[in-house]
Amino acid sequence: MNNADSASQSVQTMYAERFATDLTDNRAEQKELTAQIERLRDRLEQLRTDETWLTGMQAALPGETAPPRPRRAPRTGRKPAETDAPAGTAVPGPRPAGRAKARPSRARTSVKKAVPTAAAPLHQLIRALMPLGEPRLVREVHADLAKAHPERGTSVQVVRNTLETLVKRGVVGKGIQKGTAMYTATAPAASEGDEAPAAG
Template sequence: MNNADSASQSVQTMYAERFASDLTDNRAEQKELAAQIERLRARLEQLEADETWLTGMQAALPGETMPPRPRRAPRTEEKPAGDDAPAGTPVPGPRPAGRAKARPSRARTSGRKKAASAAGVPLHQLIRALMPVGEPRLVREVHADLTEAHPERGTSVQVVRNTLETMVKRGAVGKGIQKGTAMYTATAPAASEGGEAPAAG
């Protein structure tokens, strides 16, 4: 009877630990997704503000002709372009300024698109791409490599550990214990390296 009771307690303990691990993984993933949503909201607000500014600049170009300012008068006199030069000068004046302001916004947009594309890749694919086949790695080592390669993810050590455990269940990563410490070893080539991301999931 004692052996049966101890076996029952060990099973309960095993399930309790598994449920606690899954719950921690669930909450960590919720936080990660919430952070991504917040970044996307901020990006959307920035795009809406840029759209409003660009629309106003576009509407101002072909329509009204603004009167020449006092600062532009001496510049017009220096250029012997003729009598039609003062009337045409104010029109092309604001165009280069508008284009110069639009270019940095496009550069920032391209940079943010690259960060967004990295943020949209599943975490297990990023982790697998950083693990050489047959080389045991600690959780903290994998987390350090992930933080260095993809700082925009902001993933914790616990999330990396839970993701590795999920990869162990899928057979993509092997797990061993060395000196009381869990070591994870990649057992198959990374799907992201071969361009077969759906096969990994």
């Protein structure tokens, strides 16, 4: 009986440990996916805000027609009065132009600063964050990217794929330390500017 009890306890302990490990992995993956979803939501909201601003600026240009504006107006709630009037005479036209020009000084500069970063290929952003000759884990590179460019909702897997592409191009070296892949920048960040890895 003692042997049976001890065997039963051993099996229970083994399953308890396995379940605990699986549960920890499950929660960790949930946390990571939740963070990715939040980043994507933030990025989508930013894109909608930029779209609204750009639409207003486009409508303010001479010779532009008003049709694009009614679609975007419900999101911001700023232009319902303006969208009702354009069907009449051309008199209401100059009014939005005056308003749009009152604010762009700040918005325009912020967009100009944000565009190069948002439009830059992912491989350039990643390479710029990697000090020359310093081995980095994929998660470290991903964390640096999320901190430096929160507008890019990029997953760890996408960062890994981009790094692998840079390895193939000889821009980044790859080594295994204690069973973990480490990536090291082997060329100056500006040298791969003309290349465009598919993963980025």
